[in-house]
Amino acid sequence: MDLGEFELIRRFFWRPSRSPAASDEGVLLGIGDDAALLRVPAGADLAATVDTIVEGRHFPAGSDARSIGHRALAVNLSDLAAMGATPAWATLALTLPEADAAWLERFAAGLFGLADAYDVALVGGDTTRGPLTITLQLLGHVPAGAALRRGGARAGDLLAVTGTLGDAGAGLAFGRFEYPAPRVEFGLAARGVAAAAMDLSDGLSGDAAKFAEANQLAAHIEVERLPISRALRDVVPASQSRDWALGAGDDYELLVAVAPQRLGELQGAADRLGLALTTIGELRPGRGAFFSLDGRNFAPKGSGFDHFR
Amino acid sequence: MDLGEFELIRRFFWRPSRSPAASDEGVLLGIGDDAALLRVPAGADLAATVDTIVEGRHFPAGSDARSIGHRALAVNLSDLAAMGATPAWATLALTLPEADAAWLERFAAGLFGLADAYDVALVGGDTTRGPLTITLQLLGHVPAGAALRRGGARAGDLLAVTGTLGDAGAGLAFGRFEYPAPRVEFGLAARGVAAAAMDLSDGLSGDAAKFAEANQLAAHIEVERLPISRALRDVVPASQSRDWALGAGDDYELLVAVAPQRLGELQGAADRLGLALTTIGELRPGRGAFFSLDGRNFAPKGSGFDHFR
Numbered sequence: 001m002d003l004g005e006f007e008l009i010r011r012f013f014w015r016p017s018r019s020p021a022a023s024d025e026g027v028l029l030g031i032g033d034d035a036a037l038l039r040v041p042a043g044a045d046l047a048a049t050v051d052t053i054v055e056g057r058h059f060p061a062g063s064d065a066r067s068i069g070h071r072a073l074a075v076n077l078s079d080l081a082a083m084g085a086t087p088a089w090a091t092l093a094l095t096l097p098e099a100d101a102a103w104l105e106r107f108a109a110g111l112f113g114l115a116d117a118y119d120v121a122l123v124g125g126d127t128t129r130g131p132l133t134i135t136l137q138l139l140g141h142v143p144a145g146a147a148l149r150r151g152g153a154r155a156g157d158l159l160a161v162t163g164t165l166g167d168a169g170a171g172l173a174f175g176r177f178e179y180p181a182p183r184v185e186f187g188l189a190a191r192g193v194a195a196a197a198m199d200l201s202d203g204l205s206g207d208a209a210k211f212a213e214a215n216q217l218a219a220h221i222e223v224e225r226l227p228i229s230r231a232l233r234d235v236v237p238a239s240q241s242r243d244w245a246l247g248a249g250d251d252y253e254l255l256v257a258v259a260p261q262r263l264g265e266l267q268g269a270a271d272r273l274g275l276a277l278t279t280i281g282e283l284r285p286g287r288g289a290f291f292s293l294d295g296r297n298f299a300p301k302g303s304g305f306d307h308f309r
Numbered sequence: 310m311d312l313g314e315f316e317l318i319r320r321f322f323w324r325p326s327r328s329p330a331a332s333d334e335g336v337l338l339g340i341g342d343d344a345a346l347l348r349v350p351a352g353a354d355l356a357a358t359v360d361t362i363v364e365g366r367h368f369p370a371g372s373d374a375r376s377i378g379h380r381a382l383a384v385n386l387s388d389l390a391a392m393g394a395t396p397a398w399a400t401l402a403l404t405l406p407e408a409d410a411a412w413l414e415r416f417a418a419g420l421f422g423l424a425d426a427y428d429v430a431l432v433g434g435d436t437t438r439g440p441l442t443i444t445l446q447l448l449g450h451v452p453a454g455a456a457l458r459r460g461g462a463r464a465g466d467l468l469a470v471t472g473t474l475g476d477a478g479a480g481l482a483f484g485r486f487e488y489p490a491p492r493v494e495f496g497l498a499a500r501g502v503a504a505a506a507m508d509l510s511d512g513l514s515g516d517a518a519k520f521a522e523a524n525q526l527a528a529h530i531e532v533e534r535l536p537i538s539r540a541l542r543d544v545v546p547a548s549q550s551r552d553w554a555l556g557a558g559d560d561y562e563l564l565v566a567v568a569p570q571r572l573g574e575l576q577g578a579a580d581r582l583g584l585a586l587t588t589i590g591e592l593r594p595g596r597g598a599f600f601s602l603d604g605r606n607f608a609p610k611g612s613g614f615d616h617f618r
Contacts, residue, residue, distance in 0.1 A: 035392045091446055092359075128366060130440060133442050
């Protein structure tokens with residue numbers, strides 16, 4: 001195939017005529033100039049995040065391109081969800097071994113399917129030849145001063161997680177691994193209610209330690225309270241599902257800290273979204289992450305996913 | 310080496326205590342949360358660009374890591390220069406075959422050396438293991454409505470380029486290939502004076518055609534006027550230096566269109582920066598890019614660099 005770079009970009013990623021979406025109003029200049037020009041709403045701060053996914057490390061070689069396109073955006077949406085930010089604009093850096101039209105068509109379908117659901121406009125990109133690597137940067141906005149941060153919680157705040165944990169890592173609900181559902185709406189609803197938030201991409205045991213550190217507190221988590229899906233409970237022993245829930249990562253749920261008197265409000269928000277919210281422990285004075293199972297200390301296996309360990 | 314991802318990021322890329330720079334005022338939250346929080350100056354638009362460089366394609370395998378770090382930022386600075394935008398914040402996606410401390414130290418020195426020169430703050434990043442690939446996204450700002458666009462020129466506008474062309478492609482001035490100097494200050498000075506601008510990353514012959522297309526005009530370029538450095542003229546025949554100036558790319562100079570009556574003003578701005586600005590042709594009614602040499606039609610070799618051709 002002799003598909004030039006510019007033709008390739010034009011064919012799959014320029015969508016000047018797509019249906020107007022809220023975010024399009026902020027796009028003064030999209031793909032096609034040296035840089036995109038964007039207008040952040042007055043009185044809002046800008047939120048920026050970036051994630052890279054590499055074939056063979058973040059998804060198996062030969063994965064469906066549609067799933068890869070979805071996933072590249074979903075992992076970033078999850079980061080903005082954890083900030084309580086409204087996603088708006090994305091840039092895409094796509095390194096491909098070859099310009100394969102069928103692959104690109106499915107990739108674009110996965111990416112734009114999710115982008116359209118969240119009114120995200122693709123405003124820039126770069127394509128290069130090389131081993132399959134996708135880097136997506138996502139920009140969003142949040143009313144000035146209102147962002148949910150990783151720090152900001154106090155001793156006595158409860159720890160809660162959205163959804164269920166361990167499914168993706170188990171590889172059981174493979175649809176969920178391939179098509180993670182970012183908790184954007186919950187992040188928006190949690191703004192001004194939760195005290196702090198982060199997304200669980202690397203596994204609860206490692207992420208809880210980071211969350212505790214960001215708050216200069218100790219996270220105490222009761223492992224028997226972790227939300228495990230029925231699908232997972234039905235097929236593996238409890239000890240196995242716990243290991244996956246604590247260590248496997250890729251769940252893209254949110255971990256939040258909330259003052260006890262605000263829990264009802266947060267629970268109400270989750271209920272309205274049809275999303276489970278489960279209290280799993282609390283923050284106390286001290287440092288580090290501590291786990292207990294039925295009242296006894298519990299040591300999770302490993303400490304979360306680390307690409308360089 | 311068993312250097313964990315988080316330790317790696319902290320060691321080389323977190324710089325919470327660096328000397329205060331103008332852009333730091335806009336960083337509400339840098340590396341370390343789920344996303345960065347940034348404040349765009351009131352009344353300014355946001356400019357966003359992204360570029361990927363891959364070992365073996367954009368720089369030779371085994372290149373000095375300091376040059377790679379510089380280059381990753383420079384190519385993006387050049388894009389913002391072409392918009393007349395003030396660079397402010399960068400995110401970095403770094404895919405590495407291994408976490409090599411000596412390599413990272415030199416890479417960070419090259420990146421931050423240039424970042425500090427332009428008050429760019431690194432506000433986010435992702436590191437993954439894989440073949441050496443660097444994607445940098447750069448954000449900047451420009452007073453609302455004042456950005457230099459690729460389109461916007463009129464028939465009769467003159468075409469001019471900064472600096473000299475062909476050195477990088479020639480591989481002669483190898484220092485220039487490794488350490489391109491983005492024309493950020495000139496881009497800022499050209500705002501409100503030039504009618505349109507783009508950066509010359511892929512070679513003048515292909516880029517001039519894109520520039521003409523963006524303006525729905527024809528670019529007429531007199532090849533004998535192209536600025537060729539003395540270093541290049543001294544060592545290769547004129548025909549060879551012309552080929553490199555037209556086709557080799559990687560010069561990262563700016564191509565601008567300017568109304569004849571504003572040329573003096575633009576030339577004055579270049580003079581104040583100690584930068585050459587050379588008129589090479591003009592825009593006329595029509596479409597496409599046309600080249601002449603001493604009054605006769607001239608056909609450049611190739612049509613600019615294309616990663617997928």
